[in-house]
Amino acid sequence: MEVKTANKEKKIKQAPTTVSGAEAVIKCLLEEGIDTIYGYPGGAIMPVYDELYKYQDKIHHVLTRHEQGATHAAQGYARVTGKVGVCIATSGPGATNLVTGIADAQIDSTPMVCITGQVGSHLLGSDAFQETDIVGISTPVTKWNYQVTKAEEIPEVLAKAFYIARSGRPGPVLIDITKDAQFATLDFTYKKCAGIRSYKPFPKVNLSEIERAAELINSAKKPMIVFGQGVILGGAEALLQQVVEKAGIPSAWTILGLSAMATDHPLNVGMVGMHGNYGPNVLTNDCDVLIAIGMRFDDRVTGNLEHYAKQAKVIHFEIDPAEIDKNVKAEVAVLGDVKETLQLLLGFLKPKNHDAWHQKFKDLYKIEYDKIINNELNGKEGKLGMAEVIDEINTSSNGDAIIVSDVGQHQMVACRYAKFNKTRSNVTSGGLGTMGFALPAAIGAKMGKPERQVVAIIGDGGYQMTIQELGTIFQTKVPVKIVVLNNGFLGMVRQWQQMFFDKRYASTELINPDFVAIAKGYFIKAKKVTERSELQDAIKEMMDSPEAYFLEVKVEQEENVFPMIPTGASVSDIRLE
Amino acid sequence: MEKKNYTISIYTENNIGLLSRIAAIFLKRHFNIESITVSKSEVKEVMRFIIVVEITEEQVKKIIGQIEKQIEVIRAYYHTDEELIFQETALYKVNSAEFVEDLTIQDFIKETNARIVTVTPKFFVIEKTGKRHEIDNLYDKLKPYGLMQFVRSGKIAVSKNEMPISSILEDFNTININS
Numbered sequence: 103m104e105v106k107t108a109n110k111e112k113k114i115k116q117a118p119t120t121v122s123g124a125e126a127v128i129k130c131l132l133e134e135g136i137d138t139i140y141g142y143p144g145g146a147i148m149p150v151y152d153e154l155y156k157y158q159d160k161i162h163h164v165l166t167r168h169e170q171g172a173t174h175a176a177q178g179y180a181r182v183t184g185k186v187g188v189c190i191a192t193s194g195p196g197a198t199n200l201v202t203g204i205a206d207a208q209i210d211s212t213p214m215v216c217i218t219g220q221v222g223s224h225l226l227g228s229d230a231f232q233e234t235d236i237v238g239i240s241t242p243v244t245k246w247n248y249q250v251t252k253a254e255e256i257p258e259v260l261a262k263a264f265y266i267a268r269s270g271r272p273g274p275v276l277i278d279i280t281k282d283a284q285f286a287t288l289d290f291t292y293k294k295c296a297g298i299r300s301y302k303p304f305p306k307v308n309l310s311e312i313e314r315a316a317e318l319i320n321s322a323k324k325p326m327i328v329f330g331q332g333v334i335l336g337g338a339e340a341l342l343q344q345v346v347e348k349a350g351i352p353s354a355w356t357i358l359g360l361s362a363m364a365t366d367h368p369l370n371v372g373m374v375g376m377h378g379n380y381g382p383n384v385l386t387n388d389c390d391v392l393i394a395i396g397m398r399f400d401d402r403v404t405g406n407l408e409h410y411a412k413q414a415k416v417i418h419f420e421i422d423p424a425e426i427d428k429n430v431k432a433e434v435a436v437l438g439d440v441k442e443t444l445q446l447l448l449g450f451l452k453p454k455n456h457d458a459w460h461q462k463f464k465d466l467y468k469i470e471y472d473k474i475i476n477n478e479l480n481g482k483e484g485k486l487g488m489a490e491v492i493d494e495i496n497t498s499s500n501g502d503a504i505i506v507s508d509v510g511q512h513q514m515v516a517c518r519y520a521k522f523n524k525t526r527s528n529v530t531s532g533g534l535g536t537m538g539f540a541l542p543a544a545i546g547a548k549m550g551k552p553e554r555q556v557v558a559i560i561g562d563g564g565y566q567m568t569i570q571e572l573g574t575i576f577q578t579k580v581p582v583k584i585v586v587l588n589n590g591f592l593g594m595v596r597q598w599q600q601m602f603f604d605k606r607y608a609s610t611e612l613i614n615p616d617f618v619a620i621a622k623g624y625f626i627k628a629k630k631v632t633e634r635s636e637l638q639d640a641i642k643e644m645m646d647s648p649e650a651y652f653l654e655v656k657v658e659q660e661e662n663v664f665p666m667i668p669t670g671a672s673v674s675d676i677r678l679e
Numbered sequence: 680m681e682k683k684n685y686t687i688s689i690y691t692e693n694n695i696g697l698l699s700r701i702a703a704i705f706l707k708r709h710f711n712i713e714s715i716t717v718s719k720s721e722v723k724e725v726m727r728f729i730i731v732v733e734i735t736e737e738q739v740k741k742i743i744g745q746i747e748k749q750i751e752v753i754r755a756y757y758h759t760d761e762e763l764i765f766q767e768t769a770l771y772k773v774n775s776a777e778f779v780e781d782l783t784i785q786d787f788i789k790e791t792n793a794r795i796v797t798v799t800p801k802f803f804v805i806e807k808t809g810k811r812h813e814i815d816n817l818y819d820k821l822k823p824y825g826l827m828q829f830v831r832s833g834k835i836a837v838s839k840n841e842m843p844i845s846s847i848l849e850d851f852n853t854i855n856i857n858s
């Protein structure tokens with residue numbers, strides 16, 4: 103009986119109903135399980151907004167204060183939930199304002215669907231008011247894009263958009279819909295996309311490559327794993343941990359791999375790359391087998407490629423065939439979703455430990471600790487340091503918070519010092535390095551995971567790139583915690599000027615406004631800390647606040663981030679000072 | 680690594696935006712496209728791009744990876760000249776006055792298998808299909824006669840080896856019907 107009823111209901115639901123293109127857009131979003139979207143209205147997208155008004159109890163549309171904010175919020179949402187982030191904008195300037203976020207999502211493989219309004223199809227190509235060729239503009243930075251000019255295309259195209267955005271190596275998709283297609287009607291039925299014949303998101307796994315990989319790993323004397331965001335995107339965190347533990351391999355992460363494995367796991371040896379940890383960078387050039395898992399050998403990870411892991415046999419676990427041998431030649435390339443390949447690998451691995459080799463990482467950590475970490479965390483005099491602030495947040499969060507960082511010195515410090523117990527907890531702009539990312543991304547992250555504490559760590563420079571999103575926080579009452587580490591400088595650029603341009607501080611000093619007053623202007627609780635003695639209480643007050651909270655911390659102005667691999671240098675020439 | 684002429688064959692769905700998407704991949708890496716043609720292929724509703732570039736093998740492999748990554752690309756292949764049968768076509772418009780007088784050039788045209796397409800009192804149009812150097816040779820020959828216009832097609836080519844597009848598409852259909 104019950105089954106029958108369900109069937110009946112399903113049938114009724116599937117019978118075509120005549121709706122406008124604009125309503126079809128909303129129905130597609132509902133079919134895809136979307137309940138939160140970010141956007142900004144305008145002429146060419148007004149029909150869709152009119153439908154959003156009608157459907158407001160089903161879809162929460164968050165009005166950001168700038169379309170760039172909408173993209174980063176959608177990214178933050180996607181990064182913490184694994185779902186597709188959705189944003190929506192009008193034609194012309196609305197659409198072009200999305201571009202930075204789209205490029206960011208493309209390079210960091212974030213699933214996102216952007217819907218833009220476009221002038222009526224009869225006006226296309228006439229330089230009509232607010233016409234821009236957003237499909238042309240966004241082509242190099244989207245996984246796929248398409249312009250809809252007929253209402254009846256909408257269901258199939260949006261189904262495809264969501265499928266492409268989330269499958270394989272995820273990425274951003276832009277769908278541009280002309281205004282007449284939004285007004286015209288169609289018979290609506292929806293079928294989720296299950297495949298596209300020219301698109302192979304999941305390469306076939308080749309078992310013999312897995313066996314070869316296992317053989318190399320089993321016979322390795324000094325193996326090292328470097329894992330990236332692929333592990334998170336593939337939902338393979340638990341598998342990674344099993345591999346690491348079974349084979350006893352010291353494991354390091356790229357900035358986007360951070361939080362895929364608990365930071366205090368005994369075999370977690372820290373971050374690789376320009377401002378990563380000393381041990382994993384130096385020992386990259388000492389290991390005999392380098393196992394890269396879901397990472398793409400970005401130049402900020404490898405330093406000079408001529409001197410990168412030349413002694414090692416490289417095994418590359420990767421979903422995207424275009425990444426194989428792109429930067430580093432792989433001895434064994436294991437194509438496929440890491441969730442599948444690591445599972446298979448596990449069966450072939452021999453239980454091992456590599457204590458003596460692991461000890462080398464610990465020895466180098468000791469050097470880094472004595473030279474850098476200890477000074478940054480303890481016994482400092484004078485102005486507060488960035489690391490102390492992150493450490494205080496760790497103490498308060500126990501490693502359970504989602505940390506959203508912006509771009510600059512504070513980002514490197516946040517990623518070096520933040521503690522994580524849970525995956526999908528580190529949200530940062532890795533590949534594009536987009537200043538202004540964190541504040542809106544934190545909004546999306548908190549909406550995606552309302553039960554988690556979300557803390558944004560932002561520099562005084564980047565904060566002012568999307569500071570207008572305080573308006574979104576105020577209006578939606580989303581309880582994000584905002585920490586601005588104010589050093590009065592575009593610190594990361596200033597560090598380079600100090601080290602490589604004889605301290606010529608060209609346009610890096612910031613004369614800043616009263617940040618607390620600005621936050622208060624948006625009716626957000628706010629406080630400023632200048633003394634070490636105030637820090638602990640201030641962080642506690644912020645973390646305990648049930649509402650949004652802004653905390654400005656005045657930090658040492660000319661502190662530098664170390665270790666550092668100067669551009670063009672080898673990973674093993676990483677500098678401690 | 681040595682630079683060479685590589686002919687890239689790309690089988691794609693017929694999609695408006697794809698040409699600029701593919702062109703952008705070359706642009707981004709500063710690879711100069713020597714020639715490009717787009718046409719229907721042997722498979723229904725499937726287009727074929729033929730792009731000629733002079734780059735290294737390592738570069739062409741990476742480019743193929745980037746091209747195949749595009750959603751509407753079914754498959755991309757690359758070949759060296761030895762692995763292909765290929766032709767180009769050129770049209771030469773020459774001044775009738777000079778041309779009519781000269782028998783040696785008319786003989787040359789016959790010998791090289793070029794063809795006179797149109798004759799008017801003012802100009803001749805000659806067509807030549809062949810390898811690039813043959814087309815260039817004829818160009819050099821005709822230049823002194825007052826070449827009024829010259830145009831050369833992109834390279835068209837078929838590979839000696841198979842490019843099994845139909846079976847790739849069939850595989851997709853079977854998988855999707857079964858699942």
Ligand SMILES: Cc1ncc(C[n+]2csc(CCOP(=O)(O)OP(=O)(O)O)c2C)c(N)n1
Pocket residue numbers: 508509510511512513535536537538560561562563564565587589591592593594595
């Ligand atoms: C949109 C954008 N513009 C410029 C840069 C170059 N850039 C990288 S870090 C940085 C300085 C960031 O300053 P701030 O936000 O104060 O952070 P700090 O380094 O001082 O912690 C700049 C300008 C960038 N990454 N993004």
Ligand SMILES: [Mg+2]
Pocket residue numbers: 510561562563587588589590591592593
């Ligand atoms: Mg700063």
